[in-house]
Amino acid sequence: MKAAVYTRYGPPDVVQIKDIEKPAPKDNEVLVRIHATTVCAADWRMRKADPFLVRFMIGLWRPKKVNILGMEFAGTVESVGKAVTRFAAGDQVFGSTGFKFGTHAEYVCVPEDGALAIKPVNMTHEEAAAVLFGGVSALHFLREAKIQAGQKVLIYGASGSVGIFAVQLARHFGAQVTGVCSTANLDLVKSLGADEVVDYTREDFSRAGRVYDMVFDTVGKSGFSRSLKSLKRGGLYVRVGGSGRLTSILGGMLRGMWVSMTGAAKVISGVARGAAGDQSFLKGLIEAGKLRTVIDRRYSLDEIAEAHRHAEAGHKKGHVVIVLEHV
Ligand SMILES: NC(=O)c1ccc[n+]([C@@H]2O[C@H](COP(=O)([O-])OP(=O)(O)OC[C@H]3O[C@@H](n4cnc5c(N)ncnc54)[C@H](OP(=O)(O)O)[C@@H]3O)[C@@H](O)[C@H]2O)c1
Numbered sequence: 001m002k003a004a005v006y007t008r009y010g011p012p013d014v015v016q017i018k019d020i021e022k023p024a025p026k027d028n029e030v031l032v033r034i035h036a037t038t039v040c041a042a043d044w045r046m047r048k049a050d051p052f053l054v055r056f057m058i059g060l061w062r063p064k065k066v067n068i069l070g071m072e073f074a075g076t077v078e079s080v081g082k083a084v085t086r087f088a089a090g091d092q093v094f095g096s097t098g099f100k101f102g103t104h105a106e107y108v109c110v111p112e113d114g115a116l117a118i119k120p121v122n123m124t125h126e127e128a129a130a131v132l133f134g135g136v137s138a139l140h141f142l143r144e145a146k147i148q149a150g151q152k153v154l155i156y157g158a159s160g161s162v163g164i165f166a167v168q169l170a171r172h173f174g175a176q177v178t179g180v181c182s183t184a185n186l187d188l189v190k191s192l193g194a195d196e197v198v199d200y201t202r203e204d205f206s207r208a209g210r211v212y213d214m215v216f217d218t219v220g221k222s223g224f225s226r227s228l229k230s231l232k233r234g235g236l237y238v239r240v241g242g243s244g245r246l247t248s249i250l251g252g253m254l255r256g257m258w259v260s261m262t263g264a265a266k267v268i269s270g271v272a273r274g275a276a277g278d279q280s281f282l283k284g285l286i287e288a289g290k291l292r293t294v295i296d297r298r299y300s301l302d303e304i305a306e307a308h309r310h311a312e313a314g315h316k317k318g319h320v321v322i323v324l325e326h327v
Pocket residue numbers: 040041042045133134137156157158159160161162163180181182183185200218219220221239240241242269270271272273311314315316317318
């Protein structure tokens with residue numbers, strides 16, 4: 001099968017298309033023929049070992065434990081292992097391999113009890129592939145923050161993979177949402193349900209005199225002081241994204257501890273963990289017409305280096321999708 005393989009850390013061109021052996025499902029696994037996958041922030045970060053901590057996860061000098069990137073997919077079940085009961089050949093599915101990666105390929109094997117479900121009826125494969133990374137991340141952090149109806153929530157970085165879901169989910173949970181994005185994305189963020197939008201290229205959200213219950217920063221660029229200034233006392237500052245630099249992580253932790261001790265705010269960060277039921281929760285909202293995804297650009301597998309370049313530039317609207325086969 002064709003796969004996008006990388007054997008050293010570096011720029012997008014370290015990812016090369018190769019012919020490798022097609023995987024065979026173990027007893028508890030499902031073999032999926034992938035129709036669409038995405039290049040998300042985790043993919044380019046793993047490719048260039050940014051942050052450095054990536055090297056401790058998958059290989060100090062070169063990526064040893066992961067050679068095919070890609071975390072999310074949609075496709076058709078080609079065959080199933082002997083013990084599989086929930087899926088059968090021909091099923092149209094979507095799913096995520098999480099930190100096992102491996103979806104930038106024509107086929108992937110996934111355990112039947114992993115993040116795998118029948119594709120939402122009202123989504124194409126391209127759309128369904130672009131749900132779980134952003135959707136589960138947004139859901140995890142909104143739940144950690146115990147979002148409540150009526151809260152005023154500022155979503156900073158409202159137009160990326162995590163942002164587009166954070167806006168829609170926060171609205172679904174009954175919050176009043178202000179989305180921060182650049183001029184070109186104002187209409188998109190409004191169309192996702194934001195009550196108000198702030199154009200960060202023209203206005204500093206912290207200077208408008210608005211006060212929020214929660215500042216939810218998907219890109220780590222809202223600034224600690226500015227966010228604190230915009231929070232009511234004891235409010236929540238949720239940091240999903242960031243540069244990943246050790247100094248920034250440690251600085252954030254120390255400031256977080258300090259503001260928690262003084263009662264000024266509560267800081268929530270860390271790594272999103274998908275919970276059982278997340279996928280069916282998101283699928284339910286999608287099928288009820290309450291949640292959608294956004295696709296910025298589509299590339300073929302052969303163009304994957306270009307897709308990495310665009311994703312890494314940090315200004316995609318929603319998702320960058322790799323289309324393996326049109327269905
Ligand atoms: N902690 C976790 O578990 C976790 C989970 C998922 C993601 N992440 C991290 O979270 C970050 C965001 O992920 P993502 O997938 O949403 O990224 P993404 O899709 O690449 O985000 C791109 C978006 O960020 C916006 N943006 C860029 N600079 C901005 C600024 N200065 N102010 C406001 N918006 C800005 C862009 O909008 P404009 O074009 O309008 O600037 C663009 O729409 C990444 O660093 C990722 O590694 C962490």
